[in-house]
Amino acid sequence: MLGAQRKDHLRQILHRDGRVVAKDVARELGLSEDSIRRDLRELADAGELVRVYGGALPVPLADRPVEQRTTLASDSKQRVARRAVELIAPAATIVLDAGTTTLAMARMLPHGADLTVITPSPAIALAVAEHSEARIVMIGGELARFSMVASGPLAMEAVHHLAADAFFLGATGIDATHGLTTGDLDDAVTKRAIAARCAQTFALASEEKVGAVSRFPVLDLDAVAGVVVDPRDESAAVGALAERVRVLR
Structure with missing residues (x-):
């Protein structure tokens, strides 16, 4: 079987089963696992799948440019944001990560001026300014166009001089x-x-990310205070x- 045919076969398995197990495909096709792993690596480099130990998984829906994520699972994100805001203590200093769920949080924050919000996202900062007196x-740095978040060496330098009570972290997979x-x-x-500069980290998990x-x-799950x-x-x-970490509903 040619390399292009193997990759088509791997795509079909991923679409059908939602995962690829390298040793099973190697056994099925009578090939070495190294050949299948090489094909999976090339497909991952092309952005068609995500390699994991022993095989591959689909690219998460949340791994899209920010403008494509605004309408993705929007109701679920609102419910997660509402619950997350309940975790904010009075007069706290919090970090809101970039993302559509944290953007929803920014629009639900308490209105008192005793709250401090740190963020690497211009969109989050503007939303906080519009909806609260916090x-x-x-956090400054180079603005990544894919995620619209500050990152790179300047952002890292700023982070090392910050401290906060809670970090509300947005990931594309949980x-x-x-x-x-x-x-x-x-x-x-x-x-x-x-996360290393915050007393607690909470991961935000709308339905498409779980x-x-x-x-x-x-981060590993044991590094967060809850999901x-x-x-x-x-x-x-x-x-x-829920078997691995504190789940907050």
């Missing part, structure tokens, strides 16, 4: 086995750095998360 601190993941390497590094796995690891999920999400993936 003090706003922006999975019981693979933890928190995202599709951009610089974004993953920035998120880890922010059980999904993206390319770059951010905020949609109260209406009764999926098996949420159940699996």
